[in-house]
Amino acid sequence: xxxxxxxxxxxxxxxxxxxxxxxxxxxxxxxxxxxxxxxxxxxxxxxxxxxxxxxxxxxxxxxxxxxxxxxxxxxxxxxxxxxxxxxxxxxxxxxxxxxxxxxxxxxxxxxxxxxxxxxxxxxxxxxxxxxxxxxxxxxxxxxxxxxxxxxxxxxxxxxxxxxxxxxxxxxxxxxxxxxxxxxxxxxxxxxxxxxxxxxxxxxxxxxxxxxxxxxx
Numbered sequence: 001x002x003x004x005x006x007x008x009x010x011x012x013x014x015x016x017x018x019x020x021x022x023x024x025x026x027x028x029x030x031x032x033x034x035x036x037x038x039x040x041x042x043x044x045x046x047x048x049x050x051x052x053x054x055x056x057x058x059x060x061x062x063x064x065x066x067x068x069x070x071x072x073x074x075x076x077x078x079x080x081x082x083x084x085x086x087x088x089x090x091x092x093x094x095x096x097x098x099x100x101x102x103x104x105x106x107x108x109x110x111x112x113x114x115x116x117x118x119x120x121x122x123x124x125x126x127x128x129x130x131x132x133x134x135x136x137x138x139x140x141x142x143x144x145x146x147x148x149x150x151x152x153x154x155x156x157x158x159x160x161x162x163x164x165x166x167x168x169x170x171x172x173x174x175x176x177x178x179x180x181x182x183x184x185x186x187x188x189x190x191x192x193x194x195x196x197x198x199x200x201x202x203x204x205x206x207x208x209x210x211x212x213x214x215x216x
Contacts (some may be wrong), residue, residue, distance in 0.1 A: 002163060005008035005211035006175035007204045008033035008058050010169070013191030014058040023055065026194070030208070031056040033080075035189045036141075038069070057081070058189075060109060060169070062104040062139050063087070067095055068137030074102025080135050082107035082167075085118050095128050107167070111139060121184070123161060130165060131187065132157055136180070146171025151183040158184025177207045181214035 009031050014022035023034055029180040033056040056079045066083035073081060081104040088095055092108070108122045108129045122129045134153050137144035147170070151164055157166050168185040173193025180188065188207050197203045 002152055002216070003165060005208045006032040006165070006167075006187040007163045007207050008035040008167075008187060009194045009200070009204070010035045010037065010191035012037045012103050013195040015195075018063035022195070026200065027055055030204045031194075031195075032056065033189075036062065037062060037080075038073075039063065049080075053184055054126075058082070058167075060133065067098065068092065070095070070098045070104075071180040074099075074104055079105055080105045080107055080131065082109050082131065084109050084111070084139075085122065086111060086114055089118075092122055092129075093125065093127060096122070096125075096129060100127070107125075107133055107165075109133035109135060109139075109169075110153075111149050112134050112137070112147055116156050119157075120160070123164065131163060131167055131189075133167040133169060133189075134185070135170055136168050136172065139170075146176040146179075148176075148179055151179055154180065154185050172207070173187050174203060174206055177210045178214075181207075186211050186215075 009026040011034055035058045036058055038061045057076045058080045059073055061080045064087050081099045085108050096106045101163050106129045108119050110119055112135055113146055121130050134150055136150045165187050166185050167187035168180045169189035172188055172190045194200045194203050
């Protein structure tokens with residue numbers, strides 16, 4: 001496939017009282033990206049972004065009006081800006097244009113119940129998104145169980161778009177990574193399985209190897 005493995009610990013599972021040190025701990029453990037779930041336009045979230053400009057900040061916007069968030073997150077230094085297809089069917093072209101204009105990488109996410117076909121126009125458009133995030137749990141809550149049926153969407157995407165970055169988020173860890181990697185996911189968001197591990201670096205290394213092995 002030729003896509004690079006990216007492991008992105010989810011800051012939703014971190015110790016919120018020590019976000020800075022938690023982020024540093026993940027980077028030192030080998031994380032490629034830091035994944036941030038944004039559910040409200042909170043100044044703390046984008047101020048925190050500005051403190052970590054040296055890291056790739058993979059921001060997942062679980063909001064109904066993502067266009068309003070583009071400017072503040074762009075100014076704050078977010079690297080990736082992923083919005084939900086369910087709330088942007090009418091203005092995704094404008095959204096992608098604005099995201100790129102602010103120097104961020106656009107991605108589109110879809111919930112477990114959303115048909116995969118709904119993201120195809122966004123990947124194939126004249127100004128396309130650069131990543132698709134397949135939610136493998138219902139968004140908004142950490143610690144949920146991985147939904148294996150969502151892997152059909154990943155397989156469909158990988159078959160159709162061999163060089164696309166495909167991200168999965170929800171219930172990913174040592175017991176589920178092989179299913180995601182073999183389906184074609186290369187960007188892996190992991191929360192409690194990394195933050196709760198005695199050795200986060202070991203879990204990150206294991207997940208990276210699974211993705212790399214699946215591509216051989």
